[in-house]
Amino acid sequence: MATQTKSQVQAAFFQTLKKAYSFYTGGFVAFVILLAIAEQMGLPRKWIGYIFLFATVGLYAGIGILSRTADIAEYYVAGRRVPAFFNGMATGADWMSAASFIGMAGTLYLTGYFGLAFVLGWTGGYCLVALFLAPYLRKFGQFTIPDFLGARYGGHIPRFVGILAAILCSFTYVVAQIYGVGLVTTRLVDVPFEVGVFLGLGGILVCSFLGGMRAVTWTQVAQYIVLIVAYMIPVIWLSVKHTGVPIPHVVYGKVLEKVTAREAELIKDPKELEVRKIFAERSAAAKEKLKDVPKAYQADKAAATNRLADLKAQNAPSEQIKAAEGAIPASVDAAKAAYARDAGLAARSGPPLRHAEAFPGKDDQARDINRKNFLALILCLMVGTAALPHILMRYYTTPSVKEARQSVTWSLFFIFLLYFTAPALAVLAKFDVYTLLVGSEFSKLPAWVAAWQKVDATLLSITDINKDGIVQLAEIVIGGDIIVLATPEIAGLPYVISGLVAAGGLAAALSTADGLLLTIANALSHDLYYKMIDPHASTQKRVTISKVLLLVVALIAAWVASQKPADILFLVSAAFSLAAAGFFPALTLGIFWKRANKWGATLGMLAGVGITFYYMAMTQPWLRRVFGVQSSIADNTWWDINPISAGIFGIPLGFVVIIVVSLLTAAPDKETQELVDHVRYPHLRGDIDTQAT
Amino acid sequence: MQLSQRHQEYWNKNLVMTTVLMVIWVFVTFVIGYYARDVFSFNFFGWPFAFWIGAQGGLAIYVVLIGVYAWYMGKLDREYDVAEGDE
Numbered sequence: 001m002a003t004q005t006k007s008q009v010q011a012a013f014f015q016t017l018k019k020a021y022s023f024y025t026g027g028f029v030a031f032v033i034l035l036a037i038a039e040q041m042g043l044p045r046k047w048i049g050y051i052f053l054f055a056t057v058g059l060y061a062g063i064g065i066l067s068r069t070a071d072i073a074e075y076y077v078a079g080r081r082v083p084a085f086f087n088g089m090a091t092g093a094d095w096m097s098a099a100s101f102i103g104m105a106g107t108l109y110l111t112g113y114f115g116l117a118f119v120l121g122w123t124g125g126y127c128l129v130a131l132f133l134a135p136y137l138r139k140f141g142q143f144t145i146p147d148f149l150g151a152r153y154g155g156h157i158p159r160f161v162g163i164l165a166a167i168l169c170s171f172t173y174v175v176a177q178i179y180g181v182g183l184v185t186t187r188l189v190d191v192p193f194e195v196g197v198f199l200g201l202g203g204i205l206v207c208s209f210l211g212g213m214r215a216v217t218w219t220q221v222a223q224y225i226v227l228i229v230a231y232m233i234p235v236i237w238l239s240v241k242h243t244g245v246p247i248p249h250v251v252y253g254k255v256l257e258k259v260t261a262r263e264a265e266l267i268k269d270p271k272e273l274e275v276r277k278i279f280a281e282r283s284a285a286a287k288e289k290l291k292d293v294p295k296a297y298q299a300d301k302a303a304a305t306n307r308l309a310d311l312k313a314q315n316a317p318s319e320q321i322k323a324a325e326g327a328i329p330a331s332v333d334a335a336k337a338a339y340a341r342d343a344g345l346a347a348r349s350g351p352p353l354r355h356a357e358a359f360p361g362k363d364d365q366a367r368d369i370n371r372k373n374f375l376a377l378i379l380c381l382m383v384g385t386a387a388l389p390h391i392l393m394r395y396y397t398t399p400s401v402k403e404a405r406q407s408v409t410w411s412l413f414f415i416f417l418l419y420f421t422a423p424a425l426a427v428l429a430k431f432d433v434y435t436l437l438v439g440s441e442f443s444k445l446p447a448w449v450a451a452w453q454k455v456d457a458t459l460l461s462i463t464d465i466n467k468d469g470i471v472q473l474a475e476i477v478i479g480g481d482i483i484v485l486a487t488p489e490i491a492g493l494p495y496v497i498s499g500l501v502a503a504g505g506l507a508a509a510l511s512t513a514d515g516l517l518l519t520i521a522n523a524l525s526h527d528l529y530y531k532m533i534d535p536h537a538s539t540q541k542r543v544t545i546s547k548v549l550l551l552v553v554a555l556i557a558a559w560v561a562s563q564k565p566a567d568i569l570f571l572v573s574a575a576f577s578l579a580a581a582g583f584f585p586a587l588t589l590g591i592f593w594k595r596a597n598k599w600g601a602t603l604g605m606l607a608g609v610g611i612t613f614y615y616m617a618m619t620q621p622w623l624r625r626v627f628g629v630q631s632s633i634a635d636n637t638w639w640d641i642n643p644i645s646a647g648i649f650g651i652p653l654g655f656v657v658i659i660v661v662s663l664l665t666a667a668p669d670k671e672t673q674e675l676v677d678h679v680r681y682p683h684l685r686g687d688i689d690t691q692a693t
Numbered sequence: 694m695q696l697s698q699r700h701q702e703y704w705n706k707n708l709v710m711t712t713v714l715m716v717i718w719v720f721v722t723f724v725i726g727y728y729a730r731d732v733f734s735f736n737f738f739g740w741p742f743a744f745w746i747g748a749q750g751g752l753a754i755y756v757v758l759i760g761v762y763a764w765y766m767g768k769l770d771r772e773y774d775v776a777e778g779d780e
Binding site: 113116119123124126130131135219249252253255256257266339356358359367371374376378379382399400402406408410412413416419420423424456482677680681682683684 | 696700704705707711714718721722723726727729730733734737738739740741743744745747748749751752753755756758759760762763766769770774775776778
């Protein structure tokens with residue numbers, strides 16, 4: 001065997017993997033079919049949920065245990081022999097989180113064209129990864145992103161700033177994933193949310209605890225297969241139902257035209273106008289009451305009490321009496337909360353959004369602000385994508401620079417499969433709601449409507465506002481997450497597909513959570529402990545410390561998630577702006593500009609993150625409360641940019657500070673300049689070797 | 694170590710390719726996005742063109758851009774003798 005070259009070994013390994021995962025995919029499909037048959041024969045729904053949860057998590061655990069390792073290169077970078085194709089799949093699963101899987105189509109449903117900023121931003125960022133980072137980081141070939149900052153800029157300070165930035169963006173992100181895991185688990189097996197979080201935590205840990213990057217890689221490939229199958233089946237079914245064509249991507253343009261025509265009808269439909277007018281009136285009345293709450297409370301209480309007395313005197317039916325009892329406000333505070341809620345109904349008094357219209361707005365100025373924020377958000381998401389350490393880390397695991405480049409192509413291809421399906425799903429679901437649900441009678445609502453109303457009223461609630469017995473669009477409140485979760489039921493598919501979709505959401509959240517946990521634990525164990533505190537630690541000790549830290553970080557993140565922190569979605573988006581401003585300038589200039597030095601990079605990273613965070617703290621409602629900011633939001637915004645896109649200020653500032661400070665201080669030494677040459681060429685004869693083993 | 698003229702040439706070609714691909718990237722993302730209401734709002738098989746680019750076309754172009762870069766750089770590596778060998 002000694003005569004075999006590295007590429008022959010790699011080729012044999014690739015064949016083995018291909019066989020194993022083909023077998024796995026076939027087995028998974030057979031498993032779903034068997035469950036579907038069992039369902040027809042009377043297997044209860046509850047059991048289907050349990051089987052899906054334990055079968056998929058058990059499978060990941062099996063892969064995790066088989067991949068256990070104490071070897072340092074296996075633990076940190078999967079032995080650097082993950083073929084481009086499989087690294088692409090693993091990156092796809094690493095990348096697509098619960099938000100992509102469950103939330104994306106819903107965001108597109110609710111925001112129309114604006115939602116495409118997420119689709120474009122979260123894919124186009126891979127162009128930056130491919131052109132500016134992945135091949136060079138692979139050539140550098142160590143274990144973490146702070147590793148590169150430490151080696152390129154010299155000394156502990158840039159590395160330390162890198163560690164802080166990596167933890168800041170990864171931790172907020174991982175909390176959101178564990179939250180997602182908790183939600184899906186709760187839905188699959190009907191346990192309280194806190195129990196779901198810790199059940200899910202078990203699922204996360206079995207994938208990463210024993211085998212680090214090696215185990216995470218091979219479970220992520222398995223998770224990608226589950227999630228893409230789960231996402232595609234209901235959409236294809238829905239497409240066949242509406243268009244007769246099983247490829248929704250090709251044909252939903254025609255459906256979009258129908259949706260647009262229907263929107264035009266609904267915007268001026270007299271019944272719709274009637275409902276919207278009721279909302280406007282209620283909102284106006286509530287705003288009036290809010291001006292003097294105690295007085296309005298007394299008046300309302302007296303009126304409601306009188307009505308109750310009247311009903312009792314007339315011997316009205318008991319449910320009417322009960323309703324009247326419930327209508328009496330309990331206290332001034334309860335009344336105030338109710339008024340505030342009613343005042344918010346103004347949001348429902350406007351006409352429905354035109355799905356295909358770019359940058360809607362009441363005048364040119366509003367449209368312009370809308371467009372500015374759309375483009376700024378795309379830029380922040382793209383640059384943020386190219387700066388998130390858990391993604392960049394994946395490109396350390398390929399066997400060569402060449403495969404690292406190919407691997408980015410495969411990554412984006414596998415991500416593309418899901419992301420170009422989500423807009424189709426949003427349009428198909430909208431068509432169903434606008435044509436089947438709107439205009440139907442309240443007495444004949446489909447069963448899934450009642451079922452989901454009961455599960456969670458924020459996901460779906462329909463009330464007959466104008467009492468005409470017919471559903472108007474304005475009477476429907478939809479939460480984004482339901483689009484993916486309820487599609488199987490909307491399409492009339494068996495329950496087993498609903499279980500499959502939930503398992504797909506679970507796979508998406510677990511895989512991302514694992515990648516993030518590993519990033520944080522490695523930043524602490526490898527960069528902070530080994531590189532900065534105890535450089536003489538044995539490899540055995542380093543792996544053990546990594547595993548312990550992984551467990552600790554996971555428990556802390558699960559505890560935070562179980563507290564249901566406010567504005568979790570904002571925190572995730574904030575992670576992109578912070579990563580973009582913190583890492584991207586320092587990483588790219590480190591490769592493309594030899595003159596960039598330690599002080600430039602350190603101050604540039606701090607300035608980028610600093611201004612991004614400052615802008616968010618001044619303009620985002622939740623952060624403003626946390627920091628007690630008093631001045632008005634309007635005074636604090638710059639060029640009307642939303643806080644989610646704060647990176648738009650941090651990215652250029654990061655670049656400018658690095659360039660100016662580097663030019664004002666001494667050039668990096670010869671060794672550093674040679675390191676830059678080293679990473680620029682896949683192979684130089686007689687060159688240094690920076691690869692860590 | 695000292696880099697030769699050939700090495701410099703390889704790097705320059707890499708930079709030119711990177712720039713060309715970035716120009717396409719900027720056009721697809723930001724130019725079409727900026728003019729989504731006017732220039733690029735024509736009907737494209739049912740979709741307004743800018744909507745289609747945002748939902749499908751742009752994504753496909755990104756995949757192609759990265760694929761072209763990987764292919765081109767692999768070729769360049771061999772041409773300039775900086776490809777990784779079979780050690």
